[in-house]
Amino acid sequence: MPDQTGKQLPTDMQPAELLQNLIRFDTTNPPGNEGECIKYIEKIFSGIGLQTKIFAKDMNRPNLVTRLRGRGDKPPLLIYGHVDVVTASGQEWRYPPFEGRRIDGFVWGRGALDMKGGVAMMLAAILRVCVQNIKPAGDIIFAALSDEEAGGDLGAGYLVEDHADYFSGTKYAIGEFGGFSMHVGNKCFYPIMVAEKQACWIKGLIKGPAGHGAIPVRGGAMASLGRMLGLLDRHRLPVHITPVTRQMIETMALHLGFPSGLFLRGLLQPGLTDLILKLLGGNVSHFDPLLHNTVNATIVNGGKKVNVIPSEIEVHLDGRILPGFEPDDFFNELKTIVGNDIDFEIEHYDAFHGKPDMGLFDTLASVLKELDQDGISLPMMLPGVTDGRHFAKLGIQTYGFLPMRLPPEFNFSKLIHAADERIPEDALNFGADAIYRLIERY
Ligand SMILES: [Zn+2]
Structure with missing residues (x-):
């Protein structure tokens, strides 16, 4: 050219x-x-x-x-x-x-x-x-x-x-x-960005019994933290198909034909989405955040001394919410995964x-x-x-x-x-x- x-x-x-x-x-x-x-x-x-x-x-x-x-x-x-x-x-x-x-x-x-x-x-x-x-x-x-x-x-x-x-x-x-x-x-697509997700950075406070580091404590804040991180690692928040992502995937599927197109279209069936993401792994991983609200734990603050069991741990999470959803929807989804024991609050939210x-x-x-x-x-x-x-x-x-x-x-x-x-x-x-x-x- x-x-x-x-x-x-x-x-x-x-x-x-x-x-x-x-x-x-x-x-x-x-x-x-x-x-x-x-x-x-x-x-x-x-x-x-x-x-x-x-x-x-x-x-x-x-x-x-x-x-x-x-x-x-x-x-x-x-x-x-x-x-x-x-x-x-x-x-x-x-x-x-x-x-x-x-x-x-x-x-x-x-x-x-x-x-x-x-x-x-x-x-x-x-x-x-x-x-x-x-x-x-x-x-x-x-x-x-x-x-x-x-x-x-x-x-x-x-x-x-x-x-x-x-x-x-x-x-x-x-x-x-x-x-x-x-x-x-063998196709060449040009994605044009028309929408973005909403950043919703939150803080969770995890509480538990304090104590001396020499005496074993069960069910403490550290254990709750570990449980929460494990749950977030194993589970996705629910699938949501937004109009932009539907149009993107349908256009790609149409041009790619069988079999790739069929798999892609499957991503638009909420009952199949997570299964296909799992089966195709890295090949379609960039669709994952377009189909879910997401959350990643990024900062943990807890404990000051090695021989003191902390009664509180603060964890900061980077939440990303799909257009059309509110922080309350996101909190409800999060709680279905990690339970109700942790108090979350919004630190920063860019409504879009x-x-x-x-x-x-x-x-x-x-x-x-x-x-x-x-x-x-x-x-x-x-x-x-x-x-x-x-x-x-x-x-x-x-x-x-x-x-x-x-x-x-x-x-x-x-x-x-x-x-x-x-x-x-x-x-x-x-x-x-x-x-x-x-x-x-x-
Ligand atoms: Zn830039």
């Missing part, structure tokens, strides 16, 4: 060059320090005469917004990405994580996939639209955000709280994650309500079809969270749409937040071209 975006732009505005430069700012969050990286983006836009605004709750953690005027026939379309990254420390990298090296057709470095690569695609697409003087149907709002990796309180969360006006009238947005190729059998508005889906799918005739787009729910949940409070539907055509052997999910994060240059050009086409036809 010709790299049309690249050909229209000077080299320093091509996706790979932009990404190299973005990676070279160490925006590891915490502490983030996104300021210099945001200034770099500001400079690129001012270079082509595009005005920008900085919205910052903390001047070291700024967010940049800009607006391309459209013809006013449609509401604004928001295109956003975060420039902070997770740490690379403690990982063994083949090349240094903040040098943005281009080797063997890849750009290497922290953030190449999550999500400076996406920001580079967006920038390249917007620059091309500006250089060509294209006026889309509606305004295009671009936002480069800080702080996504630590919850977005200084980034998307802050913009939604304090600068909602800037986004007024916006219905649709594109952001992370989705639009990348996923090879199953409402059904996905699929109004932009067909446009996105048609862009992908143009770039890859054999590709099959389908809607997807993300088991994690993105800044999309903040913008959802303004009634904005985010689509995870950072298109990448990846080689089948490229293990995308294993490289995110991990060592040797990298992105094929072809995939970057593919994404920039797709976003350009989206703006052009919006």
